[in-house]
Structures are given as structure tokens and as C-alpha cells.
Amino acid sequence: MDARTIIESLSSEFPEAISESEVESEIRVRAYVAAEKAKETCQYLKDSLQFDHLCSVCGVDYPKRGEIEVVYHIASYEHPVVLMLKAKLPRDSPEIESVVPVYWNANWYERETYELYGLMFKNHPDLRPLVLPEEMLGEWPLRKDYEGFPNKTARNLV
Amino acid sequence: MGEVKAKKTSDIKNTPDDEIPGVITTTTSAIHNFLKKSKAQDVINWGRKNSLWFMTQPMGCCGVEMIATGCAHYDTDRFGIIPRNSPRHADVMIISGYVTKKYLPALKRLWEQMPAPKWVLCMGDCSISGGPFYESYSTVQNIDEMFPIDVFIPGCPPRPEALIQGFVELQEKIKAKKDLGTEY
Numbered sequence: 409m410d411a412r413t414i415i416e417s418l419s420s421e422f423p424e425a426i427s428e429s430e431v432e433s434e435i436r437v438r439a440y441v442a443a444e445k446a447k448e449t450c451q452y453l454k455d456s457l458q459f460d461h462l463c464s465v466c467g468v469d470y471p472k473r474g475e476i477e478v479v480y481h482i483a484s485y486e487h488p489v490v491l492m493l494k495a496k497l498p499r500d501s502p503e504i505e506s507v508v509p510v511y512w513n514a515n516w517y518e519r520e521t522y523e524l525y526g527l528m529f530k531n532h533p534d535l536r537p538l539v540l541p542e543e544m545l546g547e548w549p550l551r552k553d554y555e556g557f558p559n560k561t562a563r564n565l566v
Numbered sequence: 567m568g569e570v571k572a573k574k575t576s577d578i579k580n581t582p583d584d585e586i587p588g589v590i591t592t593t594t595s596a597i598h599n600f601l602k603k604s605k606a607q608d609v610i611n612w613g614r615k616n617s618l619w620f621m622t623q624p625m626g627c628c629g630v631e632m633i634a635t636g637c638a639h640y641d642t643d644r645f646g647i648i649p650r651n652s653p654r655h656a657d658v659m660i661i662s663g664y665v666t667k668k669y670l671p672a673l674k675r676l677w678e679q680m681p682a683p684k685w686v687l688c689m690g691d692c693s694i695s696g697g698p699f700y701e702s703y704s705t706v707q708n709i710d711e712m713f714p715i716d717v718f719i720p721g722c723p724p725r726p727e728a729l730i731q732g733f734v735e736l737q738e739k740i741k742a743k744k745d746l747g748t749e750y
Binding site: 470539541542544547549554556557558 | 667
């Protein structure tokens with residue numbers, strides 16, 4: 409299964425949801441997916457296109473566009489193609505369906521993306537902070553407009 | 567620690583009703599306060615400075631140097647410096663890395679679990695100033711406001727020899743009664 413057939417199969421299965429799909433090379437493809445169809449797309453990728461390995465889930469903040477993108481990197485144990493699947497979400501209320509029922513290892517990825525960007529993953533089994541303390545919830549430190557960085561170093565140095 | 571002791575001794579002086587005629591009553595803290603002013607404290611400090619057991623609690627890459635210091639090659643037993651695995655056994659806590667906001671409560675709890683007298687060493691640039699992480703959203707600045715730190719050991723990471731020298735400096739401070747772990 410090569411990159412072009414994967415994109416064609418994906419676009420024909422979800423003609424409204426998949427957009428801006430592109431074959432970057434023989435082993436890298438990328439596509440945007442509508443946020444409400446992300447879970448169904450992942451289910452189709454896993455069941456029909458042998459994309460059985462979720463590499464990462466992360467977020468990208470675009471304050472000028474007022475959008476936050478959630479990025480899934482999905483690969484396979486059967487063929488060498490890596491798919492970068494993106495979904496655009498509104499910045500004031502980013503919400504997307506969790507893919508934990510499809511890929512179980514998305515659990516901790518989504519928890520970390522939630523604590524760093526404030527991306528709400530609906531129907532996540534256990535959405536609480538992973539590595540940040542509980543009291544930092546709501547600061548969303550990896551958003552571009554975060555201003556909670558300390559501007560001083562220890563007194564001993566100066 | 568010192569305030570409580572001072573209070574108890576002053577209570578004894580101010581309440582003569584508790585005193586039994588012909589019998590001198592005292593308390594453990596009163597004895598401690600008496601000893602601190604006498605020459606016996608020099609002997610006590612000599613014992614304390616030669617049994618600085620430190621807690622094996624590595625927090626970053628300096629922790630690897632800390633463990634290497636405790637191994638046989640550097641033979642820290644000759645100074646009485648022995649690594650211990652429990653805070654209940656330890657006299658010295660080494661802050662050997664950046665302190666994140668999530669880790670600070672655990673570090674304070676370890677510090678409270680250690681029995682007095684106890685001392686803190688700051689090992690490495692991360693614990694002194696934040697190091698490369700000084701501008702991070704998740705690290706705590708100015709760790710010396712939270713712990714009475716006696717010796718700062720710079721380096722990234724400091725070699726085991728530097729850590730041993732830090733221990734020797736702490737021994738000198740204890741010998742000179744200048745350490746922050748005890749109140750004189």
C-alpha cells in the first residue's frame with residue numbers, strides 16, 4: 409500500500425471531512441480533517457488502512473488565526489507510510505472527540521495536550537493533568553499568549 | 567526549634583509555683599540550651615560533623631554524580647559521609663537539580679521527615695539559580711528562601727571532588743558553629 413492509494417482511499421471514504429490532503433513523499437502524507445469526524449477517520453485508518461500505531465498527539469497554537477490545531481501522527485507496522493492528520497479548532501473553545509477508544513495509547517498524549525493547551529477531549533476516560541501540578545490547570549503554558557514565565561533568577565547570582 | 571526551647575525555659579523561670587523546694591526541675595530543651603552555651607557543644611559538634619549521612623535522593627543529572635560520590639571509589643566513609651536510603655536516617659539533604667512546582671511539596675515533606683539536626687546542600691547550577699531552566703513556567707525560583715542552605719556547590723554538574731569539598735566546608739561551618747541547621 410503506497411502513499412497515493414492511502415490518500416485516495418481516505419478522500420473517497422470521507423469526501424466532506426478530508427481537505428488539503430497532500431503526498432509529501434513516498435512515506436509521508438498529510439491531511440486536514442474536520443474536528444467532528446476525527447474519531448471516525450481514525451477508526452477507518454486503523455480498520456481498513458493498517459494504520460495501527462499512533463505516534464503522538466500534540467497541539468499547535470495560532471493566535472493570529474484564532475485557531476488551535478491538534479496534530480495526530482499515525483504510522484503503521486505493515487507499510488512505511490506516516491500520516492500527519494490535523495484538525496482545526498476554534499481558539500476560545502477547543503473541543504474534539506477523544507480517540508482513546510480507537511488508539512488506547514492516546515490517553516496520556518491527550519492528557520498532556522489538555523494541560524498544556526487547554527484542548528478539551530470529549531469522552532476521555534480520565535482527563536486530568538499528567539505532569540503539571542493541579543494548581544497550574546487553567547494557565548495553559550504552551551499557548552503563545554502565556555505570560556507566567558518568571559523574569560528573575562536567583563538573588564545569589566547578581 | 568530554638569524559639570520553642572527558649573519559651574519553655576522562660577516559662578520555668580516565670581512560674582516559681584512549679585518549683586519544688588530543694589529539687590531542681592529541668593527539661594530536655596533546657597539542658598540543650600545550657601549545653602549550647604558550654605564547651606560541651608564543641609564535642610557534640612565534633613561528633614555531628616563526622617557523621618554527615620546524606621539522603622540518596624537524586625533529582626537530575628547531578629544525582630548521578632551524587633551517587634558516584636557515595637560509591638567505593640571516593641571512599642567518603644573517611645569523612646563519615648555515608649549515603650542513606652531513608653530520610654529518617656539522614657542528616658544532610660542534597661538538592662541536586664531543578665525543583666519543579668510539582669516536586670516542591672514532596673521535597674518539603676522529605677525535609678520534614680528528617681530528624682534534627684539536619685542540613686541542606688545546594689548542588690549544581692540548577693538548584694542554585696535554575697540553571698538552563700530558570701525561565702521555565704514550571705520551575706521554582708529562589709530555593710534558598712524555602713530551605714536553610716549552608717553550602718552552594720556550583721558546577722554543571724560538579725565533580726564528586728567538588729561535592730566532597732562542599733561537605734568539608736559544611737563540616738568547617740558546623741565546627742565554627744556557623745551552620746544554619748542548628749540555632750546557637
